[in-house]
Amino acid sequence: xxxxxxxxxxxxxKVHQGxxxxxxxxxxxxxxxVSTLMLYVLIARYTTGLVxxxxxxxxxxxxxxxxxxxxxxxxTFNAERFSGRLRAIVVSPTSKLAxxxxxxVSSIVVGFITITAAFVVGGLIFGVQFADINIAMFALSILxxxxxxxxxxxxxxxxxxxxxxxxxxxxxxxxxxxxxSGANFPVSQLPVGAQYIANIxxxxxxxxxxxxxxxxxxxPEYWRLLLGEFILGLSFYLAAFLLIKxxxxxxxKKATLEMF
Amino acid sequence: xxxxxxxxxSMLVQMKQTFARNMFKFTLFVGPFLTTIILGEMYxxxxxxxxxxxxxxxxxxxxLWNCIAFSSAGDINRERFSNTLSIIFSAPADFRLxxxxxxxxxxxxxxxxxxxxxxxxIILYRPPVIVNSWGLLMLSLILTIAAFIVMSIFxxxxxxxxxxxxxxxxCLEIPFTLICGFAFPIENLPQKLxxxxxxxxxxxxxxxLRHSVTQQAHGFWENFIPLIISTIVFALLxxxxxxxxxxxxxxxxxxxxx
Numbered sequence: 001x002x003x004x005x006x007x008x009x010x011x012x013x014k015v016h017q018g019x020x021x022x023x024x025x026x027x028x029x030x031x032x033x034v035s036t037l038m039l040y041v042l043i044a045r046y047t048t049g050l051v052x053x054x055x056x057x058x059x060x061x062x063x064x065x066x067x068x069x070x071x072x073x074x075x076t077f078n079a080e081r082f083s084g085r086l087r088a089i090v091v092s093p094t095s096k097l098a099x100x101x102x103x104x105v106s107s108i109v110v111g112f113i114t115i116t117a118a119f120v121v122g123g124l125i126f127g128v129q130f131a132d133i134n135i136a137m138f139a140l141s142i143l144x145x146x147x148x149x150x151x152x153x154x155x156x157x158x159x160x161x162x163x164x165x166x167x168x169x170x171x172x173x174x175x176x177x178x179x180x181s182g183a184n185f186p187v188s189q190l191p192v193g194a195q196y197i198a199n200i201x202x203x204x205x206x207x208x209x210x211x212x213x214x215x216x217x218x219x220p221e222y223w224r225l226l227l228g229e230f231i232l233g234l235s236f237y238l239a240a241f242l243l244i245k246x247x248x249x250x251x252x253k254k255a256t257l258e259m260f
Numbered sequence: 261x262x263x264x265x266x267x268x269x270s271m272l273v274q275m276k277q278t279f280a281r282n283m284f285k286f287t288l289f290v291g292p293f294l295t296t297i298i299l300g301e302m303y304x305x306x307x308x309x310x311x312x313x314x315x316x317x318x319x320x321x322x323x324l325w326n327c328i329a330f331s332s333a334g335d336i337n338r339e340r341f342s343n344t345l346s347i348i349f350s351a352p353a354d355f356r357l358x359x360x361x362x363x364x365x366x367x368x369x370x371x372x373x374x375x376x377x378x379x380x381x382i383i384l385y386r387p388p389v390i391v392n393s394w395g396l397l398m399l400s401l402i403l404t405i406a407a408f409i410v411m412s413i414f415x416x417x418x419x420x421x422x423x424x425x426x427x428x429x430x431c432l433e434i435p436f437t438l439i440c441g442f443a444f445p446i447e448n449l450p451q452k453l454x455x456x457x458x459x460x461x462x463x464x465x466x467x468x469l470r471h472s473v474t475q476q477a478h479g480f481w482e483n484f485i486p487l488i489i490s491t492i493v494f495a496l497l498x499x500x501x502x503x504x505x506x507x508x509x510x511x512x513x514x515x516x517x518x
Contacts, residue, residue, distance in 0.1 A: 019424065028427045032434055039438040043299070046444040047306030125450075165282040172286060175294035185301040 005102055013106035016072070029110060033064050033118040040184050041126055053126045054214050058133075059183025059207045061119035062142070065149045066174045066203075068111030073104040073153030074170050077160035086257050090161075096244050100157045104150055111146070137213035137222060141206045144229035148202030151236030158244050161251035181207050202236075205229040266353045270361025271368075278331060278369055287331070288369065292323045292377035299443060300385050311387040313470045314443065320377040321404075321442045321466060326433055327370030328412050335362050336416055337425035345420075346515040356502060363412045367405060396472035396480070403484075404469055407461035407491045414498040420505050421514065441466055461490040 020028060037060045044056040076099065080086040089099055123130060156173065160166045180187060180194075181203035187195055198204045209225040216222070251257050278284050296319040303315045339345040349355050382389065391397055415432065419425045437443065439453055440462040446454055457463045464487035471483055509515050 020427070024424065024427060027431055032431055035435045035438050039434055039443070040302075042438070042448050043302050043443050046448050047302050167283040168286040168290065171283070172290045172294065175291070175298070179294065179297055179301075184298060185304070189301050189304060 005098065006105075008099075009102040009105035012103045013109075016103075016106055017110065029114045030117045030121075033067070033114040034121050036064065036067075037061060037118045037122040038125065041122060044184060045126075051127075054123075054128045054132070055211050056184065057119065057122045057126050057128050058138075058210050058214065059181065061115050061122065062145050062203055062207050062210060063178050063181055063183045064115045064118055065111060065145050066177050068107045068114065069104075069146070069149035069153045070156065070174050070177070071170055072107035073100060073150060074156035074173075075160070075166060076100045076103045076157045078166040079103075081160065081257070086161075090248060090252065090257060096158075096248065097154065097240060100154050100240075104153065107153075108146065108150065115142075132215045134213040134216060134218075137216065137218060138210055140226060141210040141213060141229075144209065144226050144233070145203055145206035148206065148229050148233035148236065151233040151240070152202050155236045155240040155243070158240050158247050161247050162254070162256045164256075177201055177203055180204055183207050200232070202229070202232060205232070263354070263357055266357045267361045267364070270358045271365040274335070274362040274365035275369055278366060284327075284331065284369070287323065287327045288373050289376065291326060292319065292373045293380050295319050295322055296377050296380040296384065300381060304385070311385065312389055312391070313473045315385065316378050316381040316387065316389075317466075317469055317473065318443045319381055320374040321462075321469070322437055323373040323377045324370050324408065325437060325440075325442065325462070327373050328366065328408055331366040331370065334425065334429055335366070336419050337429075340425075340515070349509065349515055355506075359413065359416055363409055363416065367409055367412070371405070391473050393472055397469070400465070400468040400472045403487055403491075404462075404465035407465045407487060407494075410491050410494045410498065411461060414494050414501065417498055417501045417505055421508060421512075436460070436462065439463070458486070459490065461487055461494055464490060 017025070037057065040060045040063075041053050041056045044050075045053055077086060077089075080089055080099075089096065122128070152173075156166075156170065159169065163169070178184070179190075180198040180201040182198075183203070187198045187204065190198070205225040206229045209222055209229070212219065212222045212225070296315070299315045299319045299322070303311060336345065339348060348358050351358070381387070419428055422428060439446070439449065439457040440460055441449070441457065442462075446457045446463060446467075449457065464483050468480070468483040468487055471480055
């Protein structure tokens, strides 16, 4: 079963990444990530006038998780629909969540590469003092962010069985995650109601935890944020697990599988 | 069918098709609202000089560019996937007119995202709207639209040869927003990136628009002349590119390779 999982993951990786040569990979994956990070950090530099932009570099490096985890994992069934494989997947006895998960393996690997590259390049451009960052705290924050983002991607992917508006939904959520992450401005600037909503979005806690890793040490506040992010991520997995059967049934009943 | 009919028909069909796409509804309605919030909140407590110049115009231009990058560039891909690219390319009607009609249609719809962003920014943040010269603002806006149309034609031609338009579309959106200075002055960029930014008409269009609002982004002629020159250069490049592509597609036969 494990061998099958990884052979399917490898096949998916070849489907998604195999069409790119090295130059295209660097331009599309790394180049776009670096420019996204630079765009927000340069706006922050202009608006705040600050020299130390470490918090924005860290926050926006985390926000890049959104592009790989939300778009690629969340768009799994949408992509299968376009390649004409969705019906075969639905009628096969295989676990539908496993299909999303093995699609997610390459997203996680590519996401890790692009985020690391963007963080290092962005850090060098904006003079981040890497020595000030507590690596263990930072790594754990990345892990928590990845768990939460992949979980949300998994949950979103399920909805592709009943809607043809996935790109609208994924793009809107990606921007909402960036707004509620606190990567570019404090969430406390938003109206009180919106601040409560931020609690159910990934990255809100992990970005705050990552910021504590700059010149900080493990503290109860850090563990509270980290635990919160892990619990949020696990809730997404649970919700996806509970919803998939019901949504699959609705999709078959309403014949929405081939809806373009 | 005369040229104006081809242009008009292509434009109308394009507008109907584009408006039916859910993704375009995102770029038209949802995107402007959310990017305005991001920019507005980042600028809320800033020491930057003019909220209107950077948030109201900035979010408008950002969204206008998104619509153009994802619509005009993506249309070639959509035609390819629906197996109509080679048909419109070899039809008796001029392919350039068909494409121009599509771009006009997209631009008219995309202007909706620009005005919606401006509307959202004004409603959400209620900035004091002080415009130095409304006449100059209108002229700058018309020149900006012309510059964006020329860029759209250039990009659409460039992507006709490639089967990887989705990748290149994504490569266009954020890097252009960054180097053309839609959200902050390009003087903030590293010097080498500023030299690259000077090549593109949108950079000068943005500066001209800001000048009409603030009078602080250098003089009118300093931005107007480079905008006109760069727009003409890109228009000539697009015309040259078309000749090459017309020849290459016949030699390679790759138009329908999806």
